[in-house]
Amino acid sequence: xxxxxxxIWMFLMCCIFVEAKSFSKSExxxxxxxxxxxxxxxxxxxxxxxxxxxxxxxxxxxxxxDHPSMKNHTYHYKxxxxxxxxxxxxxxxxxxxxxxxxxxxxxxxxxxIQRVTKDDLLRLDSFVDNHKPRGSxxxxxYNLNNPFHPDQHHYAIARTKDIGRRFHGATMELCITAPxxxxxxxxxSRLHIQMGRDFLQAGLTVNPLLYKDKQPRTFVYxxxxxxxxxxxxxxxxxIAIRHDLTLGLALQPVSTRGSRxxxxxxxxxVKDRKSGNWLLKMGGNYEPINxxxxxxxxxxxxxxDFVEWGGEVYxxxxxxxxxxxxYFPIQDKSYDAYIEHISILDRNYNxxxxxxxxxxxxxxxxxxxxxxxxxxxxxxxxxxxxxxxxNI
Numbered sequence: 576x577x578x579x580x581x582x583i584w585m586f587l588m589c590c591i592f593v594e595a596k597s598f599s600k601s602e603x604x605x606x607x608x609x610x611x612x613x614x615x616x617x618x619x620x621x622x623x624x625x626x627x628x629x630x631x632x633x634x635x636x637x638x639x640x641d642h643p644s645m646k647n648h649t650y651h652y653k654x655x656x657x658x659x660x661x662x663x664x665x666x667x668x669x670x671x672x673x674x675x676x677x678x679x680x681x682x683x684x685x686x687x688i689q690r691v692t693k694d695d696l697l698r699l700d701s702f703v704d705n706h707k708p709r710g711s712x713x714x715x716x717y718n719l720n721n722p723f724h725p726d727q728h729h730y731a732i733a734r735t736k737d738i739g740r741r742f743h744g745a746t747m748e749l750c751i752t753a754p755x756x757x758x759x760x761x762x763x764s765r766l767h768i769q770m771g772r773d774f775l776q777a778g779l780t781v782n783p784l785l786y787k788d789k790q791p792r793t794f795v796y797x798x799x800x801x802x803x804x805x806x807x808x809x810x811x812x813x814i815a816i817r818h819d820l821t822l823g824l825a826l827q828p829v830s831t832r833g834s835r836x837x838x839x840x841x842x843x844x845v846k847d848r849k850s851g852n853w854l855l856k857m858g859g860n861y862e863p864i865n866x867x868x869x870x871x872x873x874x875x876x877x878x879x880d881f882v883e884w885g886g887e888v889y890x891x892x893x894x895x896x897x898x899x900x901x902y903f904p905i906q907d908k909s910y911d912a913y914i915e916h917i918s919i920l921d922r923n924y925n926x927x928x929x930x931x932x933x934x935x936x937x938x939x940x941x942x943x944x945x946x947x948x949x950x951x952x953x954x955x956x957x958x959x960x961x962x963x964x965x966n967i
Contacts, residue, residue: 606696613638613691613808621687622676625825628690631681631818637688642810644872671819680819687821688807698784699808706759706784706891707803708776708796710769711883711936712737729895731943731961732767732885733933735919740932742768742879744845744920746856746863749778751838752912752962753791753829754897756781760890762898763794764912767887768844768879773799775869777842777855779826790825793840795855799873813855813867820857820866832900835909841916848924851877878922883936884914885945885961895942899962903944911960928956942967 598606615637617630639645672678681687691699711730735742747766754762765778776796785805786792797803799811806822807813815821830837841863843856851871856863871877886898899912919927935945943963949956 606693610691610693610696612641613688613696615688617688618682618685620690621681623674623824624676626676627823629681629687629821630690631685632688634684634686634816637686637815638807638810639812639814640810642873644870671817674820674824683818685818686815687818688815689821689823691808699805702784706761706889707798708761708763708765708767708887708889710767710774710881711887711938712769712881727890727893727895729888729898729937729939729943729965729967730883730885731898731937731945731963732883732887732935733914733917733945733947733957733959734883734885734936735881735930736932736934737881738932740880741922742882742919743848743922743924744768744843744853745879745882745884746841746843746845746916746918747884747914748839748841748916750899750908750913751779751791751826751829751840752899753789754781754888754899754901754962756783756789756888756896757890758783759892760896761785761888762896763887764885764899764914765794765887766842766844767883769881769883770874770879771876773874773876775844775853777844777857779840786823788825791829792825793822793857795822795867797869797873799869800875807867811869811873813869815867817864817866820864822866832902832910837908837913845920846871846877882919884917884959886912886943888943888965890965893967895965895967897963897965898943901962901964903963904946904960906946906948906958906960908958912962914959914961915957917957917959930957933957939967 615632617632619631621629711732749764756762761780761782763780765776767776779791780794781789781791795813796805797812802811804812807815828838841858843863845854847854853869854865855867857866888896888898904911919930921927933947935947937943937945942965945961947959
């Protein structure tokens with residue numbers, strides 16, 4: 576039993592290697608075509624301080640504008656305010672220059688889109704459906720008599736109850752942690768909004784298959800009308816709107832268990848009432864700013880049915896990875912991964928910070944646990960403590 580995990584891992588790697596070496600000429604041409612779709616012509620190539628390459632792509636030529644609904648997009652009324660704001664920005668000195676080797680990011684009117692290699696694309700294609708993020712509502716409690724979870728996803732989250740409410744957004748402050756994961760695993764701390772069969776996720780992930788390292792990095796995941804992808808990597812993905820800030824960047828510093836202060840980031844997914852666009856907002860010790868958007872018509876319905884905050888992990892083989900700090904929560908912000916200052920934008924676009932209709936959910940308390948508290952000792956309203964060692 577002890578060697579089952581490594582043997583399965585070797586088998587998976589062999590399968591990926593064989594597939595990568597057995598493409599026909601037509602398949603190679605299709606891969607090249609897809610690479611051109613993602614790697615749009617760039618005004619210039621810039622690098623992050625970690626050496627990652629990004630192309631500065633014209634705002635209207637990023638992958639999301641390849642969607643059929645975005646024809647004649649240049650004059651689309653919902654895009655005008657965004658484009659106007661980008662063109663009128665007079666300086667690149669917006670406080671995010673430290674993320675880039677050149678100290679400023681991309682030129683005004685362009686957005687940074689990470690360059691993708693053939694190997695990157697093959698690695699992304701190796702994601703089976705089970706490896707993709709999802710919500711918890713279709714997950715049943717783990718069967719202790721079954722040594723294999725049906726899909727190897729596990730959750731420790733606080734979520735809205737199924738009471739027929741409608742939501743137009745949600746926000747949170749998220750403690751930055753770096754759980755230990757192995758190849759083909761991921762460990763996410765995220766906000767999830769379910770919209771019928773579609774959904775949006777935003778948060779932090781440690782995902783070696785996606786990002787080729789074990790650092791916590793920002794991400795969004797879009798699932799819309801049967802198509803899905805991370806960040807801005809397909810035509811249903813997020814429309815990037817800043818020239819100096821993008822997704823996939825490693826967040827530093829990372830919180831250390833038992834030390835103060837904890838480091839955090841602010842994240843929101845909010846529907847704009849006037850335009851109908853869904854907006855991604857992110858921030859640190861400053862007010863969250865708009866990072867990207869999705870036109871509302873991308874989704875099958877215009878509101879969320881359910882919202883959840885917390886951890887999600889996946890493993891292609893057992894044992895499962897850590898979540899948060901890798902320890903069960905003890906309701907102490909110095910020792911637990913946590914989410915606080917949550918809020919809901921309700922059906923009337925009013926902000927609800929009480930959110931009195933939450934329930935805790937962990938599909939397997941042997942590996943992961945969650946405690947949603949409103950202890951008066953804490954000033955942040957809800958504090959969702961979560962995490963665990965995994966190994967299930």
